[in-house]
Amino acid sequence: MTENFNGSHTTQSVGLPAALQRAADAVSLAGGWIAGLCIIGLTLLVLIDTGLAGLSRILPFLPNGTGIGWEYSAYLMGSAFLLGSGMTLRAGLQLRVELTLSPNRKRLTHVLETFSALLGTVITGSLTIWLFNFTSRTYGYGEVSDSFTPLWIPQAVLTLGAGVLAFQMFARLVTCLSGGSINNPDLGAGTAIK
DSSP: EEOOOTTTTTTTOSSSSHHHHHHHHHHHHHHHHHHHHHHHHHHHHHHHHHHHHHHHHHHSSSSSSSSSHHHHHHHHHHHEEEEEEHHHHHTTOOOOOOGOOGGGHHEEEEEHHHHHHHHHHHHHHHHHHHHHHHHHHOOOOOOOOTOOOOOOHHHHHHHHHHHHHHHHHHHHHHHHHHTTOOOOOGHHHHTOOO
């Protein structure tokens, strides 16, 4: 049972908006899991680089790092941020001005949520398109990083993350317009892992 904008309790929404929201939730949850794997990879990479730096002082024949630590850490952090943002948005865990979301201002809350979903859809959709074009150009030029990593690979992951957020933002807009419940606290990291 969820509470919609006008304060009444309703059961799960039905129809096309509900199906779209369920699809966006599934994509966002998958993105959240991949974001978690990125964080695990980032943590391991930092620990390996830190361990090598310490051991190389004792055993000078060891390298003082992996050589890709900083570069891949940046890729993994950006990927984790974008891939996890759709789930964070749907769970209602993003930063918001709670003063405008008080229970006494349901009409204002609905208008602000709808406007922010519309604005968010335009911005994240534009970001996704821009990142896709940027990744395509990088792939076409065959650009590589200092570690000879094809740059289109991390850029494609960032594009995927932006696409996950854009999809969730669009679903949020449709849900706002249909009067459904826009937040699902069950998608929060603490409850989604159960």
